[in-house]
Amino acid sequence: MKFVPAAVVKIDDPLWSKQFALVRDVVLPYMWEILNDRIEYAEKSHCIENFKVAAGLSTDKYYGTVFVDTDLYKWIESVSYCLSVEQNPELEKFCDKAIDLIEAAQQPDGYLSTYFIVIAPGKRWTNLMEGHELYCAGHLIEAGVAHFQATGKVKLLNIACRCADLIDSTFGKDKKRGYPGHPEIELALIRLYEATGEERYLSLADYFISTRGEGENIFAEERKKEGHSYIFPEMAHFECDYFQSHLPVRKQTCAAGHAVRAMYLYSAMADLARLKNDYELIEACERLFENTVSRQMYVTGGVGSAKLGERFTVDFDLPSDSAYAETCASIGLMLFSSRMWLLNRDKACYDIWEQALYNTVLSSMGSDGKHFFYVNPLEVVPQTISKNPMLSHSKTQRQKWFGVACCPPNLARILSSLRGYIYAFDDGCLYILSHIGSSFKKGGLYVKLSNKGDEYTLVIDSDPIDIYLRLPENSELIGNQFENHGSGYFSTHHTGGKQQYSYSLKPMIRLLRAHPSVSALAGKLCVQRGLTTYCVEGIDNAAPLSTYRLPADAVFTEETAEWFDDMPILKTSAYNVSEKNWERKLYGSQPCVYESKEITLIPYKHWGSRGENEMRVWLTEK
Numbered sequence: 001m002k003f004v005p006a007a008v009v010k011i012d013d014p015l016w017s018k019q020f021a022l023v024r025d026v027v028l029p030y031m032w033e034i035l036n037d038r039i040e041y042a043e044k045s046h047c048i049e050n051f052k053v054a055a056g057l058s059t060d061k062y063y064g065t066v067f068v069d070t071d072l073y074k075w076i077e078s079v080s081y082c083l084s085v086e087q088n089p090e091l092e093k094f095c096d097k098a099i100d101l102i103e104a105a106q107q108p109d110g111y112l113s114t115y116f117i118v119i120a121p122g123k124r125w126t127n128l129m130e131g132h133e134l135y136c137a138g139h140l141i142e143a144g145v146a147h148f149q150a151t152g153k154v155k156l157l158n159i160a161c162r163c164a165d166l167i168d169s170t171f172g173k174d175k176k177r178g179y180p181g182h183p184e185i186e187l188a189l190i191r192l193y194e195a196t197g198e199e200r201y202l203s204l205a206d207y208f209i210s211t212r213g214e215g216e217n218i219f220a221e222e223r224k225k226e227g228h229s230y231i232f233p234e235m236a237h238f239e240c241d242y243f244q245s246h247l248p249v250r251k252q253t254c255a256a257g258h259a260v261r262a263m264y265l266y267s268a269m270a271d272l273a274r275l276k277n278d279y280e281l282i283e284a285c286e287r288l289f290e291n292t293v294s295r296q297m298y299v300t301g302g303v304g305s306a307k308l309g310e311r312f313t314v315d316f317d318l319p320s321d322s323a324y325a326e327t328c329a330s331i332g333l334m335l336f337s338s339r340m341w342l343l344n345r346d347k348a349c350y351d352i353w354e355q356a357l358y359n360t361v362l363s364s365m366g367s368d369g370k371h372f373f374y375v376n377p378l379e380v381v382p383q384t385i386s387k388n389p390m391l392s393h394s395k396t397q398r399q400k401w402f403g404v405a406c407c408p409p410n411l412a413r414i415l416s417s418l419r420g421y422i423y424a425f426d427d428g429c430l431y432i433l434s435h436i437g438s439s440f441k442k443g444g445l446y447v448k449l450s451n452k453g454d455e456y457t458l459v460i461d462s463d464p465i466d467i468y469l470r471l472p473e474n475s476e477l478i479g480n481q482f483e484n485h486g487s488g489y490f491s492t493h494h495t496g497g498k499q500q501y502s503y504s505l506k507p508m509i510r511l512l513r514a515h516p517s518v519s520a521l522a523g524k525l526c527v528q529r530g531l532t533t534y535c536v537e538g539i540d541n542a543a544p545l546s547t548y549r550l551p552a553d554a555v556f557t558e559e560t561a562e563w564f565d566d567m568p569i570l571k572t573s574a575y576n577v578s579e580k581n582w583e584r585k586l587y588g589s590q591p592c593v594y595e596s597k598e599i600t601l602i603p604y605k606h607w608g609s610r611g612e613n614e615m616r617v618w619l620t621e622k
């Protein structure tokens with residue numbers, strides 16, 4: 001089973017066409033300006049300048065984190081996805097310019113990390129825990145593959161292969177022992193193997209994955225070496241589980257450590273397990289996925305609850321206000337869940353994929369395409385955030401850019417490649433996994449899915465084929481040409497030729513409680529419509545939002561919002577605990593006095609769009 005690749009799928013959908021156009025026309029040109037340091041009052045990037053310094057074309061100093069090169073690689077990858085469906089001379093020109101610069105910065109032997117070339121020549125591969133050289137190489141490889149597949153141009157792919165070949169000649173059995181502090185190279189090498197057919201790239205990915213956590217810990221060995229210095233001094237105290245190197249990967253049971261690292265590693269494990277039919281690895285992936293989504297994931301599809309280390313902590317630790325829930329981690333969860341689907345075809349994997357996409361991922365960019373969230377809390381009180389240092393990572397408004405800017409370009413690449421996750425196909429079987437209006441033609445198969453509101457039309461022109469429609473959680477699918485297949489799919493047998501099918505898919509509204517062990521959410525309810533999580537904001541509901549009480553039998557009405565058009569706002573009758581008889585008291589034994597109050601809820605993805613104000617996903621149950 002394979003996904004129908006992004007390169008052949010065209011999106012034509014009321015919501016997603018707009019989103020794709022925003023990335024192509026605004027986000028990517030804006031990011032090019034940012035990477036060139038031409039946007040006023042934004043955090044400095046210096047990314048392009050670092051490549052110039054490494055290439056000897058600038059006498060400036062290196063600036064930025066050790067992995068800032070990846071901002072450019074992810075940008076090129078995203079531009080490539082755009083170029084794969086239509087020409088765009090302007091973006092292509094910028095892209096070619098960037099690739100020339102990358103080529104100029106690459107060392108004659110294929111090495112490429114502008115940080116080590118400029119700041120620490122001679123120290124390459126000595127600090128795998130923090131150096132991010134393999135992480136950067138991974139994003140270079142992904143960009144090289146995407147650019148080649150989109151344009152047929154081989155320049156960046158060749159740069160990537162030179163770098164991969166150097167890594168292959170450096171690491172492995174009977175060579176230097178190692179694996180990256182930040183996984184990414186593994187899934188990139190598998191992608192390079194799938195694009196080129198070169199077995200050695202798959203073997204190298206297997207080596208990095210399978211060596212991890214085996215024998216003496218590489219990072220502990222590095223620390224003991226004379227002259228070792230830390231790039232991130234706080235990491236001196238991080239345990240092996242932070243880097244997912246505490247156990248061999250096949251023995252790991254709980255999602256642990258830095259959330260983005262974890263998601264990228266598990267994604268690569270799922271790829272390797274699929275390609276090698278490695279049942280032990282498949283079981284490990286199943287365990288890690290299950291632990292992530294049923295013990296450590298926010299209702300917004302966010303993962304990694306702790307600020308310090310941007311990491312997983314323990315099961316059920318899901319505070320709303322101090323949540324970290326980095327955008328990249330939810331993008332990583334999308335990568336992991338889609339790969340899990342390839343392993344087990346369990347439609348629940350795609351419910352997670354959509355839960356992450358519709359909430360955290362979409363929330364992380366403003367509707368102007370120029371402002372972003374890195375951290376995605378489920379509750380903000382602006383005054384508290386401004387004074388409480390424990391919450392200083394939370395922002396109440398999307399930012400122009402970040403000192404560490406991994407998230408915005410990562411967002412651009414997932415949104416521009418989204419169409420590569422809609423359909424999956426193998427002999428005689430077509431899956432429609434996400435109901436996004438789109439079409440493709442591949443071999444003798446033509447598929448066109450159109451939607452208007454909740455009504456869908458599917459046109460298929462092909463040989464006989466079985467069609468499976470995924471039923472998204474908390475939705476109702478009605479279509480008398482399909483039968484309920486029972487495992488979350490509706491199916492029909494297409495008997496051949498050109499035929500039209502129709503169905504309706506209606507998101508339902510439900511109230512959710514959290515597992516009783518989630519102490520932060522005890523006695524609380526949240527509202528979902530389909531897989532879209534809703535929240536309340538102070539601008540619609542008088543603050544403090546902590547005084548609201550939601551009855552479990554609340555009935556909701558849908559209304560059209562004035563300021564966004566992709567989804568309704570929800571209204572319901574709730575209560576507000578009166579502050580009247582409290583006066584100057586902080587504590588008291590007087591009973592609560594409830595006042596009826598209508599409340600308005602908006603999709604979480606739109607929070608913070610109307611200026612700074614309170615926001616809350618979970619409301620106390622009445």
Ligand SMILES: [Zn+2]
Pocket residue numbers: 326327328329374405406407408410
């Ligand atoms: Zn990030």
